[in-house]
Amino acid sequence: MLIPGCHYRLAFTQSILAFTQVINAATHYRLDYPDLSLILALVRGGSLARAARLLQVDVSTVFRSVRRLEAALGQPLFEKSRSGYLPTSLAQALAEQAERAEQALEAARVGVEQGGEVISGTVRLTCSDSVLQALLLPALARFMPAYPALSLELSTSNDFANLSRRDADIALRLTRTPPEHLVGRNLGNVVYRVCAGATYLRSANADDLASMTWIAPDDFLPDHPTVAWRRQHLPGVVPAYRCNSMLSVTELVRAGLGVAALPDFLIDENKGLMPLGEPLVGYDTALWLLTRPDCRALRSVVTLFDELGRNLRWG
Missing domain, CATH: 3.40.190.10 (Periplasmic binding protein-like II)
Incomplete structure (x- = not known):
């Protein structure tokens, strides 16, 4: 039986399998989670020493493991330079998958600890830099600690097209007339x-x-x-x-x-x-909290939308 809230992790697992199947078809080597953790540590650390500290092993273990993995895959993962280890495009793609695996694992752990459904996933939010600094950051500090498995991608922009192009899930915009194709909430007047x-x-x-x-x-x-x-x-x-x-x-x-x-x-x-x-x-104008109609089916987006509606305040 799936733990409630596991639909995100299942989708992620399916994407990992699809990605590794491409690699495996060419190399006959089956990637596993320790391989991804190794790549992610070296991408984040940029050097054998920093990767070793992240993995809590010695430097020689990291060096041998990378060489062994590259041999198994039949292609390089990193290029040695004066500034450290630079990831190839393959290593960068695998590191991104590893980060998603890390998030999914953390969501599963939180679900076990809390004994209930966990809000997880990534929500993309856009707003102007002034709204971010003065209103959004204080609001996030109030409620985001309660959602350790929820990730945010923040971008600063004044462009409604971010939502229209599906580059973002939620937008905070100063306007009197929000676009009719978006749904949202008027959070208050701004003078x-x-x-x-x-x-x-x-x-x-x-x-x-x-x-x-x-x-x-x-x-x-x-x-x-x-x-x-x-x-x-x-x-x-x-x-x-x-x-x-x-x-x-x-x-x-x-x-x-x-x-x-x-x-x-x-x-x-x-x-x-x-x-x-x-x-x-x-x-005067108004601060609008906006999203696309199709996003209302996503628990992560709905949760963040509701929390922002309750926590954004000024005056």
Whole structure:
């Protein structure tokens, strides 16, 4: 009888068998888990000494084992260089399979220890770097320790196409109108305020925004609410600094280089950011938690989606 939650491990086992069958057909050598562990240790360590420490054996054992495995497979796995042992494409592919085996084994161990179903697998999540830094990381720290068999692949992007192209399973996006083909949850309103660093304010006139040195998103974010507001209310202002992310804009403001309109979740007076007025009326947006309809059948995605919905907070 399969332990509940083993569908992921079964799929992984099938992929391992398919992969090894290709190798075995050509070499008549049957790869096993210790072989994969050896390759993974040397890929991770990059040298015989570090691989030996990871495997808790001596260096000569690693050297002999690699030579024996290469002879059995009939092709090299590593190339010796001044910087260490460089994996061939075959070794790199086998190391990736070994990592999945490692994750599956850990999921099985957790299942035995907890005596119940374990949420396992890999979920791909995309968000902007500002959302990652200010909102996502604190949320993950609150709940991810409860899911030791769940792996995340994080990427920073502002592009909805990540989900459309199936490059990601979950996205956190700042928008008023999420794409209709995605399903999700509105996590709350986000407002913007003009802010400056304390050091900059000592030499600037806070009542004259047009005379200040402006920092803004570049053409990578042409429709950003703060860009639309500045063009409408300060049409003569030409930003002295342009950045391809709001997190970079925030850091320049914090450094005292000028002013910018920032989202409320990035504004922290304790870290040197001073709001210069009320929120920009009519230029607010919302944080959306989004996924593809087909992902709602995956326990790993649904679990992460629900946890993010409960744990993402600001204000």
